[in-house]
Amino acid sequence: MTPKPLDLGILFDVAADRGVPTEVRLSRPFDLAPDGGVSWRMPALAELVRDTAGALRAAGAGPGATVAVVKDNHWDIVLLACAAARIGAVPALLSADLPPDTLAVLLARLDPAVLVAAPRVLSTVDMAGLVERTVALPGPGTVPAGAVPLDDLRGHRAPPPYRRRDDDPLVVHHTSGTTGVPKLVVHSTRTIIRRLAGFEAVRWPLLASRRTDTVASAIAFHHGRAVPWSVSVTWLAPRRMLLLADRDPAVAGPVLRACPPSTLETDPATYVRWTPLTAGADTPFRDVRLYVSTFDAAHPPMVRAYLGASRRRLPVWMQGWGQTETGPLTFRFLTRGSLAARGRRRPTTRDLGRPVPGRTRLRIVDEHTFQPVPDGRPGLVLARTDARCLGYVGEQDRWDDKVDGPWWNTGDIGVLSRGALRLLDREVDRVPGGSCLELEDVLEDRLPAVVEATVLAAPGGPAVPVLVTADGRLDGTAFRAATRDLPPLTEPVVVTWDELPRTATGKVRRAELRARLRTAAVPGTGRWT
Template sequence: MLFRLSRPMDIDPAGQTILDVAAMAECVRNTAGALHAAGVRPGDRFAVYKENHFDCLLLAAAGIRIGAIPVMLSGLLPPDSVRPLLQRVEPKLLVTNRRLLEEKGSDGSALSSFADRTLCLDGGVPDALALADLLGGPDPAPVPRGDDELMMLTHTSGTTGIPKLIMYTPEKLQGQMARLECRHLPPITFGRNDTVAMFLPYVHARSFTWIYSVLTLSPAKVLLMSENDPEIVGPMFRQHRPTVIEALPIDFLKLEKLAKEKQDDAFSSVRMFVGNFDAMHWSTIRTFLNSSRHRFPVWREGYGQSETGGLGMTVITRYRANKRRDQQPGPRKVGRPMPGFVQLKVVDPETFSPVPNGRPGIVLARTKARCVGYYQEPERWNEKAVGEWWNTGDIGVKTRTGALKLLDREVNYAPGASCLEQEDVIVDYLPEGHDVALLPVPDGPPVPVVATPDGLLDRGHWRKAVRGLPEMAEPIVIAFKDMPRTGTGKILREELRRRHLTGAGHVGTGRWT
C-alpha cells in the first residue's frame, strides 16, 4: 500500500511525496523525538495548529507515542477562536507555522504567548524553536496509555461561537468509533484494488478513524489531498484514477466545475463518493455521480457528530439522484442506525418523552462511542448528555421502517416546515454557483440569504426556484465569497443573523447547539 501526497509534509525535511507504511512509521518516530527534544513529556498537553495536511495526524500520533496529549486545532480557525482554546488547555508546546504565528488577535495578542514554548515548522521566527534543530535525536521509548485515559482533544465546528474541545480516550476513539469502519463490508468499504482519495481536516477525529480503516483494509493506493484546487486535483486524479473519494462539502463545491467539464475524466473511475460533516445539495451529488463512468456509482453519506462518531448512513444511487427533480421534495433521509452499535429515538423537546413515528422531535442517540466530555466545560456537556443518551440538537422524524429524516437544527426549526428541505429545492433550481440559507424568525416567514457569484440575483430564476414552496421574505443577496462558513464548509447561520437580522430572535431555544 502506497500513500501519495498532494505536496510534501511540513514535518518531513526529505520532502517525500510517496510513503509506504514503514516510511510513515519512521516519520512518527522522528517527530516523537523532536517533540521530546522540545520538552514535551508524558501527560503534557501540546497544541497542533498548522496548515491542513496529513502530517497533522502524524504529529498527534508522535505525541501520543510519548504519552503526551495532542490538542488538535484547525489552521482555518480564526485567531479569536484559537486563543480562548489555547487559554483553556495551557499547552506545554504550540506546534504551528510562520503564517499563523504572524497573525494577531483582535486584542493584539501574539499566538506564542499562549504556550510555554513554540515550535515553528518552517522556521525563521525569533524566540520559536525550529523543527530542523530538533530532528535527529534519540527516539524516546513509547509510553502506553490506559483505555480510559485522556488521549486527545479535538474541537467542534464552532458554528455558534467558540468551539468546544472534545475529550477522546483510546476506548472511545479506537475501540468504538473506528471499530465499525474497519469491517470489510463491500461495496461500501475499501477493497484491495481501490485507489482512495481523501480530503479531510486532518486535525479532526474523523481522520483518526479513517486511517485505522485504511491500515486495516489496505487499499492499493491512497491519495492524501491537502488542496482542493482543480489545477492540482485534476492532473493527480487523471494520473492515479481514484475509485473512492471522500471530501468535505467545501471540497466538492470547489471541484464541481471540474466534474462538469465533459472533456475531463478526472472522476471517470470513481465507484463511490463519500460525503461527511454536512449534507450536500442534491445538485452537487447529481453532478459527481454523473461525472463517473462506472456502471453503478453511489454516493455514501454519513450522519453523525464529533462527540458520537457515526450514527447512520444512507446510499444514493445515480438513478435516485437524477430522479430527485421529478419527485415531490421531502426531508433528507439520513438512513437507519447501525445495528448493534447505535440506537436512535425521537422525543418531545419539552418532556423528552418518545413521540410517535412521523412526528417531529429532538433526535437522541445511544452509542458506546460517545466521548467522555468537553474539556473544562462540564456544564455544556451535561446539558446534552441525557443519561446514556446524547442530545444531537437535531429535529428529525422517524419513519415506520426505522429510518431517520432530518428537518433542521433545533435552534433553526420552525414547526411545520423544514428549512433544510427547502434549501435543497431552491439550490437545485438556481443556476450554478448559487447557495442559500433560510433564517427562520418568530414573527414572520423565514428570511432567505442568497449567495451568488457576483452578488446579483436574477428575479426570474428566484421565482422559479421558490415556486410551490411556503412563503418566504424578500431575499437578502450577497456575493458567494461573503457567505460565512466554517473550515469544513458549514454555513455560519449565527453570523448571518448578526450581519443581516439585527435584533431578530430565534424560533428554537438553542440549548443544544
C-alpha cells in the same frame, strides 16, 4: 476475523511490520517534511513519526501532557497526532483557519505544555500566558522570539511507545463552530479507535477499501474524521492513498486527474467547489465507485452530478450523519435511480437512513418535556452509542447538559419513521412546522444558477434565503417561479462563494452570517449547540 485496530502512536510501525504495500501520494509535500517529496511508504512514515515524537519529547511533552497542533491543512496533522500519542501526550488538533480570538480561547482552555504551529499562526495570536513552550514548524513567516524551530529539535531519539489505558484521553478535536466558539471534544482509544476505526477496518461489502483501490481524502485533517479514517484505511491496505491538502479546484483538479480515485471522501462544500470537474470525458471521477460525504448537508444536484460523472455501472454515494462527539450515527446509500426525481418538496438527501446496525440507536423526544414522541412526529434527536466522547475541555457543564444517561442530545430536530431518520434543522435555527434544510434542497434543485443555498429562519417572519451564484446575481423571475409553492421567504440575498463566512470544513458560520445580515435573532434556544 475482525481485525483489532491499532494504537495510534504505532500505527505506521505496525503497518511497516505487516508489509503494507500502500503508496501514500500527496498533493504537495508535508509541511512537517518539506523536502520529503509527494510519495511515501509505510516504513518512511513510521520513521517520520518516530523522529517527530523524539522532537516533541525534547520540547517538553510527555505522558498526560497536551500538545496543541495548529497548522495549515495537510495529512501531517495526523502524523503529529501519532507522534504525540507515541510518547503518551494528548494531541489537540486545531484548525489554522480559526479566527485569532477563537484560537486564543481554545488554547486557554487546553493549557498545552507544547504548541506546535505554523509561523503564520504564531504571528497572529499572542501566545503569552497561553502555552508553556512553542515549536515552530517549517514554512513561510518569521519564527517569533521564544519559539523553537522544529528542525532544532530533530535527531532526539524517541522513547519506547507509551501504552495508555483504553479509556484515557487520546486526542482532542474541535467541533465546526458554526454557531459560536467550537467545543473541544475529548476522545479515548476505546471511543475513536476501537469503536469507530475498528468498525471501518472490517472488509464490509461496498464500504471497505479494497486492495486495488485508490482511496482519496480531501477533508480537513484536524477534524475528528481524520484519525479513524487514517487508521482504518491504513489497516485495509489499498493500493494507494491520495491525500489532498488544498481543496481549491484549480490545484486539486490536476492531482486528481493524474491519480484518479476509485473512492473519494470530502466535505460537501468541497464537492460543491469541484462540481465543474465532473463534466467532460476526462473527468477525474470517471473511476469512482464510492463517494463518501459526512460533514454537512449534501444537496441533490451536486450528488446527481458526481454519480453521473462516474463511468462505473452502479456508483454509490454514501451519506453519513453524525457528530464529532459521537462519530457516524446513520448512513444511507444514494444511486442515480434514487435521485432521478427533481424539484420535489421532500428531496431524498434529507432522509439520512437508519442507525448503524448494532452500533447506534436513535430516539425522538419532545424538546420541552423530553418525553418520547410518536413515530412520524418531529422532535429532538437523541443518540446512543459506545463511541460517545469523554467530555468537553473547559466546558464540562455544557457536556453534562447534553447527556441523559446513555443518551446524547444531538441538538438536531428530526423525524423517525419506520426506523429511518429525516433531518429537519438544528434546534437553534429552525423553521416552525418546516425545515430550512428542505428549503435549501429545493432551491438548489430548482435554480441551476445557485451553487449553494443557506436558509436562515427568522422568528415571527419569513425565512431569509442566502444564495451563492458564480457572479453574485440571480434572475428574480426564476426565483419567484421556484418558490411559488414554498413557505414565505424574503427576497434572496445573493452572494459569491467567497462572501460567505465558513468553517475549515466549509460549513457556513450561521451565527456570523446572521450578524452580517442583521438578523441575529434565532428561533431556537441554542441550549444544545
